[in-house]
Amino acid sequence: MAKKSNTGIPGLSFSWKRALGITQAKREFTKSTGIPTTKSGIERKIGSVIINALLTPIRDKIAISCMLRQIHEFSSHAIRHGLYIKNQKRFFCP
Numbered sequence: 001m002a003k004k005s006n007t008g009i010p011g012l013s014f015s016w017k018r019a020l021g022i023t024q025a026k027r028e029f030t031k032s033t034g035i036p037t038t039k040s041g042i043e044r045k046i047g048s049v050i051i052n053a054l055l056t057p058i059r060d061k062i063a064i065s066c067m068l069r070q071i072h073e074f075s076s077h078a079i080r081h082g083l084y085i086k087n088q089k090r091f092f093c094p
Helices: 016-020 022-033 039-081
Strands: none
């Protein structure tokens, strides 16, 4: 049996929130501020903030170590091959 809509006519429904513009106002508020207005949106936002707070220090340490390794590898390669120019203070990658 088909699900009965709130108007009693199958395929036709009415929403007083949409009729008054509440849904559109909530969407515009969320898009402009980035603050979710639904329960699931708020839970998702809080969860991502907690995860980012926990993982950011680890991610930063990894990024710094990768950058230092790349600088070391490139500078040792550049010095070996004479690609470092003191006056211009930049590296040329072959």
